[in-house]
Amino acid sequence: MDTLIVILVGILVTIGTYLILSRHLLRIVLGTSIIGHAVNLLIITSGGLKTGAAPLLGEKITDFTDALPQALVLTAIVINFAVTALVLVLCYRAYQGFGTDDLEQLRGEEHE
Amino acid sequence: MKQNDVILQSVTRVAVVIILTFSFYLFMNGHHHPGGGFIGGLSTAAAIVLLYLSFGIDKVRENIRMDFKKLAAIGVLIAIGTGMTSVIFGKPFLTQAFDYFNLPIFGKTELASALIFDTGVALAVIGTAVNIILSISEDR
Amino acid sequence: MNTIYLFIFLPFIFACIVPFLYKHLNRQVHTGWFVLVVPLSILIYLLRFIPAVSSGETFEYTFSWIPSFGIHITSYVDGLGLLFGLLISGVGALVILYSIFYMSKVREALHNFYIYLLMFMGAMLGLVFSDHMLAFYGFWELTSVSSFLLISYWYERKSSRQGAMKSMLITVFGGFGLLAGFIMLMMMADTYSIRELIANMEVIQGHSLFIPAMLCILLGAFTKSAQFPFSIWLPDAMEAPTPVSSYLHSATMVKAGIYLVARMTPVFGGSPVWFWLVSGVGIITLLYGSLTALRQTDLKPLLAYSTISQLGLIMSLLGIGSLAVYFGPGESGTVFTVATFAALFHLFNHSTFKGSLFMVVGIIDHETGRRDIRYLGGLMHVMPITFTIALVGGLSMAGLPPFNGFLSKEMFFAAVLDVSKAGVFGLNSIGTLFPIIAWVASILTFVYCMIFVFKTFGGKYHPERLNRKVHEAPIGMLIAPMVLGLLVLLIFFFPNVLGKYILTPALSAVLPMMTVSSYDLKISAWHGVNYELLMTIGVILLGGLLYMAKKRWLPAARKFPQNLTLNHFFNEGLSGAERWSASLTNRYMTGSLRHYLLYIFVFFVLLLMGSLLWFYGLRFDFSNNAMISVFDAGLVICMIISALTVLLAGNRIVAIVALGALGYMVSMFFVIFRAPDLALTQMVVETVTTVLFLLCFYHLPKLKKSMERLSFKWTNLFISIAVGLTVTVLGLSANGHKLFEPITSFFENSYKLAGAKNIVNAILVDFRGFDTMLEISVLTIAGLGVYVLIRQRSKRGKEHEAE
Numbered sequence A: 001m002d003t004l005i006v007i008l009v010g011i012l013v014t015i016g017t018y019l020i021l022s023r024h025l026l027r028i029v030l031g032t033s034i035i036g037h038a039v040n041l042l043i044i045t046s047g048g049l050k051t052g053a054a055p056l057l058g059e060k061i062t063d064f065t066d067a068l069p070q071a072l073v074l075t076a077i078v079i080n081f082a083v084t085a086l087v088l089v090l091c092y093r094a095y096q097g098f099g100t101d102d103l104e105q106l107r108g109e110e111h112e
Numbered sequence B: 001m002k003q004n005d006v007i008l009q010s011v012t013r014v015a016v017v018i019i020l021t022f023s024f025y026l027f028m029n030g031h032h033h034p035g036g037g038f039i040g041g042l043s044t045a046a047a048i049v050l051l052y053l054s055f056g057i058d059k060v061r062e063n064i065r066m067d068f069k070k071l072a073a074i075g076v077l078i079a080i081g082t083g084m085t086s087v088i089f090g091k092p093f094l095t096q097a098f099d100y101f102n103l104p105i106f107g108k109t110e111l112a113s114a115l116i117f118d119t120g121v122a123l124a125v126i127g128t129a130v131n132i133i134l135s136i137s138e139d140r
Numbered sequence C: 001m002n003t004i005y006l007f008i009f010l011p012f013i014f015a016c017i018v019p020f021l022y023k024h025l026n027r028q029v030h031t032g033w034f035v036l037v038v039p040l041s042i043l044i045y046l047l048r049f050i051p052a053v054s055s056g057e058t059f060e061y062t063f064s065w066i067p068s069f070g071i072h073i074t075s076y077v078d079g080l081g082l083l084f085g086l087l088i089s090g091v092g093a094l095v096i097l098y099s100i101f102y103m104s105k106v107r108e109a110l111h112n113f114y115i116y117l118l119m120f121m122g123a124m125l126g127l128v129f130s131d132h133m134l135a136f137y138g139f140w141e142l143t144s145v146s147s148f149l150l151i152s153y154w155y156e157r158k159s160s161r162q163g164a165m166k167s168m169l170i171t172v173f174g175g176f177g178l179l180a181g182f183i184m185l186m187m188m189a190d191t192y193s194i195r196e197l198i199a200n201m202e203v204i205q206g207h208s209l210f211i212p213a214m215l216c217i218l219l220g221a222f223t224k225s226a227q228f229p230f231s232i233w234l235p236d237a238m239e240a241p242t243p244v245s246s247y248l249h250s251a252t253m254v255k256a257g258i259y260l261v262a263r264m265t266p267v268f269g270g271s272p273v274w275f276w277l278v279s280g281v282g283i284i285t286l287l288y289g290s291l292t293a294l295r296q297t298d299l300k301p302l303l304a305y306s307t308i309s310q311l312g313l314i315m316s317l318l319g320i321g322s323l324a325v326y327f328g329p330g331e332s333g334t335v336f337t338v339a340t341f342a343a344l345f346h347l348f349n350h351s352t353f354k355g356s357l358f359m360v361v362g363i364i365d366h367e368t369g370r371r372d373i374r375y376l377g378g379l380m381h382v383m384p385i386t387f388t389i390a391l392v393g394g395l396s397m398a399g400l401p402p403f404n405g406f407l408s409k410e411m412f413f414a415a416v417l418d419v420s421k422a423g424v425f426g427l428n429s430i431g432t433l434f435p436i437i438a439w440v441a442s443i444l445t446f447v448y449c450m451i452f453v454f455k456t457f458g459g460k461y462h463p464e465r466l467n468r469k470v471h472e473a474p475i476g477m478l479i480a481p482m483v484l485g486l487l488v489l490l491i492f493f494f495p496n497v498l499g500k501y502i503l504t505p506a507l508s509a510v511l512p513m514m515t516v517s518s519y520d521l522k523i524s525a526w527h528g529v530n531y532e533l534l535m536t537i538g539v540i541l542l543g544g545l546l547y548m549a550k551k552r553w554l555p556a557a558r559k560f561p562q563n564l565t566l567n568h569f570f571n572e573g574l575s576g577a578e579r580w581s582a583s584l585t586n587r588y589m590t591g592s593l594r595h596y597l598l599y600i601f602v603f604f605v606l607l608l609m610g611s612l613l614w615f616y617g618l619r620f621d622f623s624n625n626a627m628i629s630v631f632d633a634g635l636v637i638c639m640i641i642s643a644l645t646v647l648l649a650g651n652r653i654v655a656i657v658a659l660g661a662l663g664y665m666v667s668m669f670f671v672i673f674r675a676p677d678l679a680l681t682q683m684v685v686e687t688v689t690t691v692l693f694l695l696c697f698y699h700l701p702k703l704k705k706s707m708e709r710l711s712f713k714w715t716n717l718f719i720s721i722a723v724g725l726t727v728t729v730l731g732l733s734a735n736g737h738k739l740f741e742p743i744t745s746f747f748e749n750s751y752k753l754a755g756a757k758n759i760v761n762a763i764l765v766d767f768r769g770f771d772t773m774l775e776i777s778v779l780t781i782a783g784l785g786v787y788v789l790i791r792q793r794s795k796r797g798k799e800h801e802a803e
Helices: A002-020 A025-046 A067-098 B006-029 B037-055 B057-063 B068-088 B113-138 C003-025 C031-047 C050-054 C079-102 C110-129 C133-151 C158-189 C194-199 C201-205 C210-224 C230-239 C242-251 C253-268 C272-294 C299-321 C323-327 C331-368 C384-398 C404-420 C433-457 C475-493 C495-510 C531-548 C550-558 C566-588 C593-614 C630-648 C652-672 C676-699 C710-736 C750-754 C759-767 C769-802
Strands: B098-103 B107-112 C059-066 C071-077
Touching: A002 A025, A002 C630, A002 C710, A025 A067, A025 C630, A025 C652, A025 C710, A067 B037, A067 B113, A067 C676, A067 C759, A067 C769, B006 B037, B037 B057, B037 B113, B037 C676, B037 C759, B057 B113, B068 B113, B068 C769, B107 B113, B113 C676, B113 C759, B113 C769, C003 C031, C003 C059, C003 C071, C003 C110, C031 C079, C031 C110, C050 C079, C050 C495, C071 C079, C071 C110, C079 C110, C079 C242, C079 C253, C079 C331, C079 C475, C079 C495, C110 C133, C110 C242, C110 C253, C133 C158, C133 C194, C133 C210, C133 C230, C133 C242, C133 C253, C158 C194, C158 C201, C158 C210, C158 C230, C194 C201, C194 C253, C201 C210, C201 C253, C210 C253, C210 C272, C230 C242, C230 C272, C230 C299, C230 C566, C242 C253, C242 C299, C242 C331, C253 C299, C253 C331, C253 C495, C272 C299, C272 C433, C299 C323, C299 C331, C299 C404, C299 C433, C323 C331, C331 C384, C331 C404, C331 C475, C331 C495, C384 C404, C384 C433, C384 C475, C404 C433, C404 C475, C404 C531, C433 C531, C475 C495, C531 C550, C593 C710, C630 C652, C652 C676, C676 C759, C750 C759, C759 C769
Parallel strands: none
Antiparallel strands: B098 B107, C059 C071
């Protein structure tokens, strides 16, 4: 299972990277979003999968999954949301401002 | 931003109440069950966003007169404030305290300063999420 | 007694109130009156320490900030810190009083001025009372920053901005040296506390990092105290308002380097390198400063160069005094203790007379609108009080009785005579240079003091050269320099009061190894006829002759070629470095986002894969794998399909919906992985994100079929597969290595430790609350960023419509 998820993460990262390297702004936003999901999965996997109960202290259970990656990922999800929003707005503002979404045309002047 | 949409509006009326109640439950229960400031805050934000989507910005703005940017700032300030409180008591920054009290109706109840911190988190999350959505949808 | 923090932080706290005072009360009351309360109360508070500190006590207050890392902010009050603290608060109070009359409350942005000034005061107080080296460094840089802000206070002027830039570049460059030196000291002594460092000096002195650490720390001290050849920033810093020049650039900030050298004397003193560097650089600076001061025609740069030269004098005295550490307690050690004593004494004296002289220049500038001695002259009759103050300060600087400068100058001569006879560190051969240079520099000092006083106030009055009607300054402006002038006189007549209560405790902080009885020092004006007195008489005679004959040589001296000055080299070097780095940067900064991303990805792959292979880190271990159910496998396939849909979609809405589907499937995985909190959060976030995308839908560009070249596509494909493979291999080997026990068992006590049954929530709000706090700050900032991005455009759009 862990191996399967890591391979899935690898595939998602590949797709995300390919999207980021393209010339179009929207694809870049989509790519960062996919990579965000992949990294979250990777962090969770590094804590071991399905090794115990959910990290809620109950009456009898003593064996829990690792709670630390979960806490890390929780923050990552929320930050990811904010970053996606910011990048999205940045992109569409750039698109509005310059009338193109082609990065090659958005290149700055040399020696600026 | 939308035309009159009867079905969406009538569902929203009911659903928002349910979502808000549920998010309050999530928030309060966060200490012992799944939930907490982030989830509570986000689902509250989702409820507000639903309101905006179905009733339009102007109408909701008339009813909820609140600057969500300030709400987010207040949230961060509350979080920092709880941290500073522990400094005043001579503990390192952000030391949380908790204790059990016997309250009239609820019986033995745990009160934790972490809850205040979590309130700050929730307010910051609500403020930011709604602020982002509002800014974008206002941009015409 | 926790109040010392309060008093260090009082200026900072008050700085927060200043804007409100300025906004609401400035029309009625000059903001300076409120600010004046701060240094006065600090002064009174510090005066209360004098009896205890002079009887040898020290005070220490520790505030633990991050106890788990051993980071404590310790403030430590001893004689040396107290001497500086009194100077900072005392001169600070006078300067603020002066500034109330100097800075117009109508024209100037007073709130900025006083905020920067208070920031500086707090930083300086923090600096002299810090025991922790990193706190020391932080305050050190804060003084540089506030000095930058104050120099560029009139930021509309180009020269102000350039002066500020220069001082920032040089002092912060030195600051980095200081940081490096502190880190080396920490590595040697394994402590950040300066006092523990002094206690462990045996460990340090034998260490191989001893000399590098010393050089780095001296770099910091020399740049801050404007020693040769780093002195060039100080004259340019004179673009600041005069109260600032008087406070920062003569009385306090430039003495921070002196403070550092004095503080570090117990650690490094006794080493020949330290002796030669400190006293050698000091005495060269003394000569260079006095030579250059002669050639100035503007009064403020003249005083700046004289400050440089006086700082060199103090520095060389400290260097000579460090021989006391070498000799240790005993006869020959005591001789050099006097040098350190003289350094502290002159430091205090310099603050009094130079502070008053700067204020005099401020008055002249304020009243006549000119600072150039070629236009001034004969002001004696127009401004008698100002003239008296200038005379007192100027003669004290020249080293004449009955002013305090005479006393410390005599002690300086005694020290250089002693050192020429010390007979260690190769002093036998060139030791005689010390008294000679000191004597020549003193003659030059005498001449420029005469020029300062008599070219401005003596001679013929030329009202036609000044563009306004000149009269005596208002009384409020005269109070502060008068107080300093009075101190100049009082210290001459009662030097031992100062010596006993303030200087001796400071001395015992600089040289803790000397026993108290060995330096029961008395300052006296008359020692009988000895070499020192003869030297002073020589200075007066020769200096007087030179001043009389100045018409013959001064114009020639002023024609020093421009392109041989230090300034010229600095400017050339700076612009050369700028050109070089621009041409280098332009080679790889092409402006194409894709190129930058390619650098990042290639570096990522090379670094991670490289180190994995280099350290034989590849190890796969599949034994701990959990079972794969049909459901899991189906979900994985669905995720890959939806990710591919995002990649291949030719339509915006399909891509967005597919991305949303991907997010929901991630939340399904969180359910499977027993992470209920994550599943809930992911679900809500995904909903809101999708709404976000759809809201932006109208504005988003259409997904065009890309028309790129084939090589472009293949490069991208190759890089992305490499990145994906790296991540996979990395993830697998991370799972294959279990180098550490998981630390989660600690968090599983959350009910006992934090009263929470939900471990994830306990980590978020309790164990790692700091992370969460910063995270919501980032979140809020991102939200504000979105708001600003959108609002900015709507505003601009409206403006366009209005046009």
